[in-house]
Amino acid sequence: EPEVTQTPSHQVTQMGQEVILRCVPISNHLYFYWYRQILGQKVEFLVSFYNNEISEKSEIFDDQFSVERPDGSNFTLKIRSTKLEDSAMYFCASSPPPSSGRAQNEQFFGPGTRLTVL
Amino acid sequence: DAKTTQPNSMESNEEEPVHLPCNHSTISGTDYIHWYRQLPSQGPEYVIHGLTSNVNNRMASLAIAEDRKSSTLILHRATLRDAAVYYCILNLGSGNTGKLIFGQGTTLQVKP
Numbered sequence: 001e002p003e004v005t006q007t008p009s010h011q012v013t014q015m016g017q018e019v020i021l022r023c024v025p026i027s028n029h030l031y032f033y034w035y036r037q038i039l040g041q042k043v044e045f046l047v048s049f050y051n052n053e054i055s056e057k058s059e060i061f062d063d064q065f066s067v068e069r070p071d072g073s074n075f076t077l078k079i080r081s082t083k084l085e086d087s088a089m090y091f092c093a094s095s096p097p098p099s100s101g102r103a104q105n106e107q108f109f110g111p112g113t114r115l116t117v118l
Numbered sequence: 119d120a121k122t123t124q125p126n127s128m129e130s131n132e133e134e135p136v137h138l139p140c141n142h143s144t145i146s147g148t149d150y151i152h153w154y155r156q157l158p159s160q161g162p163e164y165v166i167h168g169l170t171s172n173v174n175n176r177m178a179s180l181a182i183a184e185d186r187k188s189s190t191l192i193l194h195r196a197t198l199r200d201a202a203v204y205y206c207i208l209n210l211g212s213g214n215t216g217k218l219i220f221g222q223g224t225t226l227q228v229k230p
Contacts, residue, residue, distance in 0.1 A: 004161075031216055043162060043205075043220040056217055091161045095216055106152075107218060109161030 002026045004110035006092050012116045013082055021077045021113045023092030031095035032075045033107060034067065036060070036088040043091070049075065082117045089114050122206045127225045130196045138191040138224050140206030145186050149208040153180065153191045154218070157202045162220070165191065165204070201228045 005024045013019050025032055034046040047057040049067055066078045075094075079086055093107040123141040130136040142151065153165040166173055166180045168189070173180040179192040193200055205223040209216065 033217065035218075035220075042222055043156070043218075045217045045219060048217050058217075093161075106164045106167070107162075107216065109163065112161050 004092055004094055004108050006090075006110040006113050008113060009111070010114045010116070012118065015084055015117055016081050019079050019082055019115065021079075021090050021092075021115070023075045023077070023110055024073055025075055025092065025094030026096070026108055027073070029094035029096050029108070031055075031107075032067075032069070033093040033095070034077045035091045035093065035109075037091065037112075038085075038088045046077075079115075082115075084117050087115055087117045122208060122221055124204070124206055124221065124224045126222065127227065129227045129229060130193075130200075132198060132228055132230050133195050136193040136196045136200070136226065136228075138193075138204050138206075138226065139188065140190070141188045142206070142208055143187045145208055151180065151182060151186075151189050152207045152209045152218070153178070154205045154207060154220075155202040156205070156223070157199075162205065162218075167209075196226075196228045198228050198230060201226055 004026055007022045011019055032049040035043050036046055037043045044060060045058050047061045047067055048055045052069060064080045068076050089112040091112045092110045095107045121144060150167050150169050152167040154162040155165050156162045166175050166178050168180045168182050170182060172182060181190045203223040203225050205220050207218050
């Protein structure tokens, strides 16, 4: 079965540096998401993306964050100037078109990128 | 966003059925009830969803109360691999952004 992939699996960076987390969603999916999970806490929604634009974002997703689908396959999350509190697991997810026969808004999650900000 | 309430943790013995409850008293008519789970060190994984009728798939069954204010995820024979955090999430149907709002979920321990 097709999977969502994410790279790198672990990223270590210095505070203030820019990071780009990469995701390859499942090929025929149309809806894309980023979530994060701080260690020991719940999974938090960051942003949803559809038709080449952000459809919804949370309060966490401030001006330091941006998303892009630069080509037909990748979906990236950029953090411009990382802070210590950005340390977390970041999960990418994708969702198929409603007509695919899949569940309404069934989301397929990647394995995550662990971001450590020092 | 409508809220759900789940017990923090539950225990089960291997090969026995498990019933994971969820209360969602403020559910609206267009909210679907979704269940996801998160195995240790992995991303969340879709389990099952429903609107009004009970649902079965290869992973689990979902029993939805007639008034839709509660639901129960049923694992028919728990295995060690089913030890995970189970999330009950209300999600609008097609046409919305599809964001999932996770709560703390229920941590299921399965004992051999």
